[in-house]
Amino acid sequence: MTIFTFHLAELRPMTTAGALWKAPTAPGLRYAECLALMRLGAPTVSPDRMQLRRMAMFARWEDEAAIEAFLADDRLGRELAAGWHVRLEFLRRWSKLAALPDLPARAGEWNPAEPVVAVTLARMRLLEVPRFLKWGKPVERLVRDHPGTTLALAAMRPPHTISTFSVWRSVQEMEAMVHGRSAVPEADRHAAAMGERRRRDFHHEFATLRFRPLSEHGSWQGRSAFVPS
Template structure:
C-alpha cells in the first residue's frame, strides 16, 4: 500500500469534472480511494476567490502499490494532467479517528524519529450548520500552520458540499507535534490555537467524520508554483 498527494494547475473544467466524478477503484486499476478537491489558500477571507480555486486541484489517494500510481499518471486522462504538477509519495504511519472510505488502515504502523520530516493530511466531512463555528475556530489554526517556520508547505482544499482537507509538510515531527499539543511558541507563548480548536471539536464536533493521517515522505516529483525540493531532506 502507498499513498500520494498531488497538486496541479488545470483547466477549470477538468477540475470540476474531477470534483463531480473522482477516480475510483472501479475506474482506475490499483486505486483504493481518491479525494479530489479544489485548493483554498490558508487564512484567506471566507468569501473570496482564494477560497475555491477551480484551476488548482489537490488529490489525495490510496493505492495498492506504486506501479498503479505510475500507470495512472501515464495512462489516465486526469492522471496525465496531474503528472504536469507536483506530487509526493507517502508511507502511512498513523491515524487519528477514521474515514469510512479508508476502512482498513491500522491506528499505527511502524515508528519514526522526532527529527525526521513528516507529512500530515486531514480529511473531514462537515456538518453544514456547524460551518460558521468551524470557521471561527479553524481560521486561526490555518494561520498558525501557514506561518509556522517548521512547515515547508501548508494548504487547504474543498469539495462541495462538505468535504474539507488540509495538507502540510513539516521539517520535523517534533515541530509538528509542538503545534498539535499547544507547545509551539507564539505571540502569547505557548501558542494553543490548534490545541484549543481540537478541544472545541471534542466538545461539539464540527464534522460527520474526521480523520488526520501522518505519513513519512518517500519521494517527490515535479514542481509546485516553481518550487521543487518541498520535502526536507531527513
C-alpha cells in the same frame, strides 16, 4: 504495503469540476479524493476559498507501478503528472474515515527529527460551518505561518468535504504545534480548536493521518524539494 500520494496541479476549471463531481478510477487505484485548493487564512467570502484552477488529489494505491501507469495512461493522470506529487508511507491515524476503514491506529515507528506529512479529511456538518470558521481560521494561519512547515494548504469539495495538507521539517515540530508548545504567537490555537471540537463536533467524520514522505516528483508554482532532505 499500499502507498499513498498527494498531488497538486494547475488545471482547467472544467477539468477540476469534473474530478470533483466524479473521482478517477484506474487499475490499482483503491481510493481517490479530488479537491479544489483554498488559500489558508483567506477571507470566508473570497475567490481564494475555492480555486478551480488548482486541484489536489489524495489517493491510495496498491503499489508504485499503479501510480506510474495512472500518470502515463490516464487523461487526468497525465495532467496531474505535469504538476507535483509526494509518495507517502502511512504511519498513524486519529479518528477514522469510512473511505479508509482498514487503516490501523499505528503502522510504524518514526524518529522525532524526521520529516513528516500530515493530511486531515473532514465531512462537515453544514450547520456547524460558522463555528468551524471561527475556530478553524486561526489554526489555518498558525499552520500557514509556522516556521516548521515547508508547504501548507487546504482544499475542499462541495458540499461538505474539507482537507488540509502540510509538510513538516520534523515530527517534533508538528507535535509541538498540535499541543500548543511552539515558540510562536498564540501557540495554543490548534489545541483550543481541538478542545472546542471535542465539546461539540463540527464534523460527521474527521481523521488526521500521518505519513512518512518517500519521494517527491515535479514542481508546484515553480518550486520543488518541499520535503527536507
